[in-house]
Amino acid sequence: MTDTATDLPVRTPLSIAVDGPSGSGKSSVSKAVARSLGLAYLDTGAMYRAATLWVVREGVDFDDQSAVAAAVRAMPLVQTLDPVDPGVALAGQDVAEAIRSEDVTRVVSRVATNLDVRAELRRRQREIIDGETRPGGYSAGRGIVAEGRDITTVVAPDADVRILLTASEESRLARRSLEVRGTADAESVAAMRDQVLRRDRDDSTVTEFTVAADGVVTLDSSDLDFDQTVAAALQIVSRAAHVRPATKA
Numbered sequence: 001m002t003d004t005a006t007d008l009p010v011r012t013p014l015s016i017a018v019d020g021p022s023g024s025g026k027s028s029v030s031k032a033v034a035r036s037l038g039l040a041y042l043d044t045g046a047m048y049r050a051a052t053l054w055v056v057r058e059g060v061d062f063d064d065q066s067a068v069a070a071a072v073r074a075m076p077l078v079q080t081l082d083p084v085d086p087g088v089a090l091a092g093q094d095v096a097e098a099i100r101s102e103d104v105t106r107v108v109s110r111v112a113t114n115l116d117v118r119a120e121l122r123r124r125q126r127e128i129i130d131g132e133t134r135p136g137g138y139s140a141g142r143g144i145v146a147e148g149r150d151i152t153t154v155v156a157p158d159a160d161v162r163i164l165l166t167a168s169e170e171s172r173l174a175r176r177s178l179e180v181r182g183t184a185d186a187e188s189v190a191a192m193r194d195q196v197l198r199r200d201r202d203d204s205t206v207t208e209f210t211v212a213a214d215g216v217v218t219l220d221s222s223d224l225d226f227d228q229t230v231a232a233a234l235q236i237v238s239r240a241a242h243v244r245p246a247t248k249a
């Protein structure tokens with residue numbers, strides 16, 4: 001495999017783990033990196049969102065932690081790993097749009113902070129990253145980019161490349177506001193505080209995604225535009241994962 005940013009060969013299969021807070025650009029940057037390198041793409045946040053939708057649809061009480069975990073263990077989730085068109089299906093039904101609804105975003109942290117749910121989804125994530133299951137028929141022989149909140153630290157601490165993608169609160173709120181409302185005026189930015197900052201506060205009770213663990217490279221995108229951030233991520237990959245020719249004695 002060749003890194004299109006540097007034209008140098010990189011390890012195959014290649015595993016790239018990306019974590020970071022809400023709105024830092026994990027999904028969009030990871031998809032672009034995966035497209036550029038011809039890798040599969042795993043959105044682990046989509047798994048927590050699908051689990052939340054499933055729990056709601058099954059009529060399970062969020063306060064009944066063991067019933068929530070049992071429902072998630074039985075969840076018939078299939079994701080496609082194509083970075084151009086990542087799909088999410090529950091019981092054969094396309095839910096890619098439904099899991100992004102405000103209703104799901106508001107309550108997803110309640111499911112994501114259930115430790116038994118986390119254990120089940122971690123198990124599924126590792127199977128996908130390790131190549132034991134590749135749902136949805138997308139071939140990921142060249143490797144995978146997996147992104148979330150605990151991929152660099154807990155799910156895939158042995159990944160070839162590990163990146164913590166950060167950005168200031170101000171940038172993250174403005175980006176989310178532009179994405180959701182098409183404007184970053186003061187009122188719209190303020191309206192994003194719950195789905196960005198409150199959610200991070202709740203999620204960070206069970207995972208650390210603001211400080212890089214040992215060996216994880218921090219990429220601060222606050223002052224970078226999208227293309228610059230993707231280029232910087234590709235540089236990190238190429239530095240960390242080049243196959244160096246053997247040196248002659």
Ligand SMILES: Nc1ncnc2c1ncn2[C@@H]1O[C@H](COP(=O)(O)OP(=O)(O)OP(=O)(O)O)[C@@H](O)[C@H]1O
Pocket residue numbers: 020021022023024025026027028029045175176179221224225226227229
């Ligand atoms: N460096 C950047 N500069 C400007 N906008 C960016 C940058 N990176 C990402 N964006 C935009 O910010 C928005 C949020 O990005 P994205 O959804 O990828 O974040 P995320 O970290 O995956 O968030 P969440 O965890 O909440 O799903 C998107 O509209 C994306 O296009």
Ligand SMILES: Nc1ccn([C@H]2C[C@H](O)[C@@H](COP(=O)(O)O)O2)c(=O)n1
Pocket residue numbers: 022044045046048049108109112147148149150151199203207
């Ligand atoms: N590895 C992960 C991925 C996601 N989460 C939680 C945190 C979020 O509130 C929720 C949805 O993620 P998003 O789609 O916004 O990236 O899932 C987690 O705890 N661990």
